[in-house]
Amino acid sequence: xxxxxxxxxxxxxxxxxxxxxxxxxxxxxxxxxxxxxxxxxxxxxxxxxxxxxxxxxxxxxxxxxxxxxxxxxxxxxxxxxxxxxxxxxxxxxxxxxxxxxxxxxxxxxxxxxxxxxxxxxxxxxxxxxxxxxxxxxxxxxxxxxxxxxxxxxxxxxxxxxxxxxxxxxxxxxxxxxxxxxxxxxxxxxxxxxxxxxxxxxxxxxxxxxxxxxxxxxxxxxxxxxxxxxxxxxxxxxxxxxxxxxxxxxxxxxxxxxxxxxxxxxxxxxxxxxxxxxxxxxxxxxxxxxxxxxxxxxxxxxxxxxxxxxxxxxxxxxxxxxxxxxxxxxxxxxxxxxxxxxxxxxxxxxxxxxxxxxxxxxxxxxxxxxxxxxxxxxxxxxxxxxxxxxxxxxxxxxxxxxxxxxxxxxxxxxxxxxxxxxxxxxxxxxxxxxxxxxxxxxxxxxxxxxxxxxxxxxxxxxxxxxxxxxxxxxxxxxxxxxxxxxxxxxxxxxxxx
Amino acid sequence: xxxxxxxxxxxxxxxxxxxxxxxxxxxxxxxxxxxxxxxxxxxxxxxxxxxxxxxxxxxxxxxxxxxxxxxxxxxxxxxxxxxxxxxxxxxxxxxxxxxxxxxxxxxxxxxxxxxxxxxxxxxxxxxxxxxxxxxxxxxxxxxxxxxxxxxxxxxxxxxxxxxxxxxxxxxxxxxxxxxxxxxxxxxxxxxxxxxxxxxxxxxxxxxxxxxxxxxxxxxxxxxxxxxxxxxxxxxxxxxxxxxxxxxxxxxxxxxxxxxxxxxxxxxxxxxxxxxxx
Numbered sequence: 001x002x003x004x005x006x007x008x009x010x011x012x013x014x015x016x017x018x019x020x021x022x023x024x025x026x027x028x029x030x031x032x033x034x035x036x037x038x039x040x041x042x043x044x045x046x047x048x049x050x051x052x053x054x055x056x057x058x059x060x061x062x063x064x065x066x067x068x069x070x071x072x073x074x075x076x077x078x079x080x081x082x083x084x085x086x087x088x089x090x091x092x093x094x095x096x097x098x099x100x101x102x103x104x105x106x107x108x109x110x111x112x113x114x115x116x117x118x119x120x121x122x123x124x125x126x127x128x129x130x131x132x133x134x135x136x137x138x139x140x141x142x143x144x145x146x147x148x149x150x151x152x153x154x155x156x157x158x159x160x161x162x163x164x165x166x167x168x169x170x171x172x173x174x175x176x177x178x179x180x181x182x183x184x185x186x187x188x189x190x191x192x193x194x195x196x197x198x199x200x201x202x203x204x205x206x207x208x209x210x211x212x213x214x215x216x217x218x219x220x221x222x223x224x225x226x227x228x229x230x231x232x233x234x235x236x237x238x239x240x241x242x243x244x245x246x247x248x249x250x251x252x253x254x255x256x257x258x259x260x261x262x263x264x265x266x267x268x269x270x271x272x273x274x275x276x277x278x279x280x281x282x283x284x285x286x287x288x289x290x291x292x293x294x295x296x297x298x299x300x301x302x303x304x305x306x307x308x309x310x311x312x313x314x315x316x317x318x319x320x321x322x323x324x325x326x327x328x329x330x331x332x333x334x335x336x337x338x339x340x341x342x343x344x345x346x347x348x349x350x351x352x353x354x355x356x357x358x359x360x361x362x363x364x365x366x367x368x369x370x371x372x373x374x375x376x377x378x379x380x381x382x383x384x385x386x387x388x389x390x391x392x393x394x395x396x397x398x399x400x401x402x403x404x405x406x407x408x409x410x411x412x413x414x415x416x417x418x419x420x421x422x423x424x425x426x427x428x429x430x431x432x433x434x435x436x437x438x439x440x441x442x443x444x445x446x447x448x449x450x451x452x453x454x455x456x457x458x459x460x461x462x463x464x465x466x467x468x469x470x471x472x473x474x475x476x477x478x479x480x481x482x483x484x485x486x487x488x489x490x491x492x493x494x495x496x
Numbered sequence: 497x498x499x500x501x502x503x504x505x506x507x508x509x510x511x512x513x514x515x516x517x518x519x520x521x522x523x524x525x526x527x528x529x530x531x532x533x534x535x536x537x538x539x540x541x542x543x544x545x546x547x548x549x550x551x552x553x554x555x556x557x558x559x560x561x562x563x564x565x566x567x568x569x570x571x572x573x574x575x576x577x578x579x580x581x582x583x584x585x586x587x588x589x590x591x592x593x594x595x596x597x598x599x600x601x602x603x604x605x606x607x608x609x610x611x612x613x614x615x616x617x618x619x620x621x622x623x624x625x626x627x628x629x630x631x632x633x634x635x636x637x638x639x640x641x642x643x644x645x646x647x648x649x650x651x652x653x654x655x656x657x658x659x660x661x662x663x664x665x666x667x668x669x670x671x672x673x674x675x676x677x678x679x680x681x682x683x684x685x686x687x688x689x690x691x692x693x694x695x696x697x698x699x700x701x702x703x704x705x706x707x708x709x710x711x712x713x714x715x716x717x718x719x720x721x722x723x724x725x726x727x728x729x730x731x732x733x734x735x736x737x738x739x740x741x742x743x744x745x746x747x748x749x750x751x752x753x754x755x756x757x758x759x760x761x762x763x764x765x766x767x768x769x770x771x772x773x
Binding site for chain 1: 663665666668669670671672673674675676677679680683684687688690
């Protein structure tokens with residue numbers, strides 16, 4: 001391990017599984033440096049809060065290790081960790097006043113003195129409490145009842161209550177979520193300032209990408225219990241690892257394309273020079289930030305488009321242009337009129353290319369008595385003759401191979417493959433082979449990339465579709481029989 | 497003038513009810529408590545104002561003894577109920593899963609079985625074991641046992657609702673600040689459940705002081721409490737003495753409710769949880 005001295009906390013292969021089907025955190029590896037301001041960023045349910053709770057000790061990992069200063073603390077109870085937390089809804093003790101709340105941790109503290117461990121004296125406690133209240137700008141609030149304080153003041157007391165214990169790490173679980181926008185901006189600056197003054201490690205959890213970009217030294221983007229990307233705000237914004245990160249952080253145009261040569265990528269029907277080196281022929285996703293699209297006259301542009309909407313956003317206009325079948329969003333200080341023809345230029349710098357995360361859906365399944373195939377939490381019609389080239393079915397449903405051998409396929413395990421374009425949805429629940437809810441929609445210029453997760457075993461169907469549905473819609477999955485590619489899971493094992 | 501129907505008129509039946517069945521009876525009790533019949537040759541000829549009942553209440557040894565006994569039994573019942581109910585309510589509320597509703601029901605359902613039937617069943621059981629009326633000690637023991645059996649649900653319910661409402665983040669915050677599990681309980685959970693404790697005490701202490709059905713049936717008639725005295729007074733046509741004792745209980749109830757904050761603003765009371773009424 002290099003830089004062990006710098007590292008304050010390290011997560012090694014940490015997992016948290018709640019029950020068979022819910023894995024909140026999935027094999028997370030992370031190293032946080034001393035004095036860093038780290039933000040866990042992700043949509044709700046991505047595992048960021050669970051990760052924080054495991055660091056605090058409220059949740060225990062079901063796998064992996066958490067090391068604090070090189071020592072394993074995975075199973076240590078929270079009161080034994082030099083870590084304090086600012087809770088989402090503050091959790092100030094309503095039966096205690098401000099002073100008693102802030103002093104709560106100090107009164108329990110034992111410090112070594114002349115070989116014995118003793119309590120802090122009353123004077124020491126009041127001094128520390130006063131100092132903590134000074135840091136959060138609430139001097140003189142000692143006697144106040146916490147329930148009479150405003151949200152912002154409660155927030156500050158919660159911070160004071162945590163930092164007064166001089167923790168090595170301060171955990172903040174969406175601490176600004178309950179504040180209004182203006183207050184939130186102020187607190188962001190103050191928290192950053194506090195972090196600078198105290199010099200301790202801050203681990204901050206939020207779903208607000210702007211907050212994360214403003215405050216953090218390092219951002220950890222999480223989704224579905226796994227880390228998508230770790231990097232500085234600038235790295236995360238400019239060089240997203242995958243489509244999810246690009247879509248979650250800031251506005252982006254996401255296109256599907258392919259590499260057509262050395263540093264050459266083709267999308268929206270045009271070839272562009274780019275800086276990312278991928279193999280020729282590789283299918284890729286391309287991200288272009290709206291503010292990076294330059295508008296020029298139609299003759300000069302690499303892409304031509306017609307403006308279909310202009311929205312004033314205060315600092316800039318958000319202009320949407322239709323280019324062939326792709327919608328391109330542009331941010332510009334220039335206004336345009338709807339219907340105007342424009343040209344657009346994308347310089348190599350502005351084109352961010354990433355490997356396509358998902359090229360095809362793969363499942364394990366088996367053949368039923370009726371020669372249908374079960375996979376992904378459902379049952380689908382399929383063509384079983386593809387398992388044995390040149391075979392056909394007889395009247396009783398047995399498979400007759402090229403050589404005339406009769407095979408009963410019931411319960412044969414197969415590998416199933418379905419392409420991204422071969423799946424469609426229906427809102428008639430009984431129409432398809434499987435049902436599930438839409439858990440993700442990503443707009444890709446001329447189509448949407450959908451993920452539908454089935455209800456029972458949480459299998460995912462990933463596919464592209466041109467129509468817009470809503471997240472969380474309950475849909476059934478349709479796959480034409482000839483688009484289901486089957487191969488035998490164990491080719492050597494032949495059933496008679 | 498045309499009759500105007502407004503929402504205020506809807507209150508009239510309730511006002512009439514309150515006057516007829518609450519205010520007037522209370523006045524009658526106060527009236528009887530501070531009066532005495534004027535007798536001539538064994539025939540009542542009038543009524544006179546008097547403090548005799550009040551003086552008698554605090555000088556009559558039987559009454560004093562019964563009052564002392566009532567308080568003792570009330571206290572014992574309350575303490576035992578609290579000691580049994582708190583862990584039960586805590587476990588039910590903390591484990592936090594739906595099936596607790598079933599467990600809770602098991603503690604509550606006995607409340608729905610007829611009270612006299614329950615007490616008589618317990619009496620049969622005790623006499624079968626052979627400790628019914630066995631000695632003075634067993635008389636008291638059985639009485640308190642009956643009271644606890646009877647009033648336990650009234651202690652569990654308010655405690656359960658209060659504990660259920662205590663956000664787990666308070667306990668987590670305490671642990672986060674260095675408190676071990678027992679310290680977190682002592683410094684956070686217990687003080688936060690205070691309204692439930694108070695509400696449970698009010699619902700157990702006073703009723704158990706007066707529940708003469710239990711004390712008569714299970715105490716083998718030897719454990720007289722103030723409730724049985726009141727009953728006897730009225731049965732023996734000593735309405736004035738009976739009224740004074742009833743009035744005393746009313747005052748005790750009022751004072752204890754006031755002391756424990758039961759007359760707080762409804763909002764404050766309910767936001768802290770606990771107050772079942």
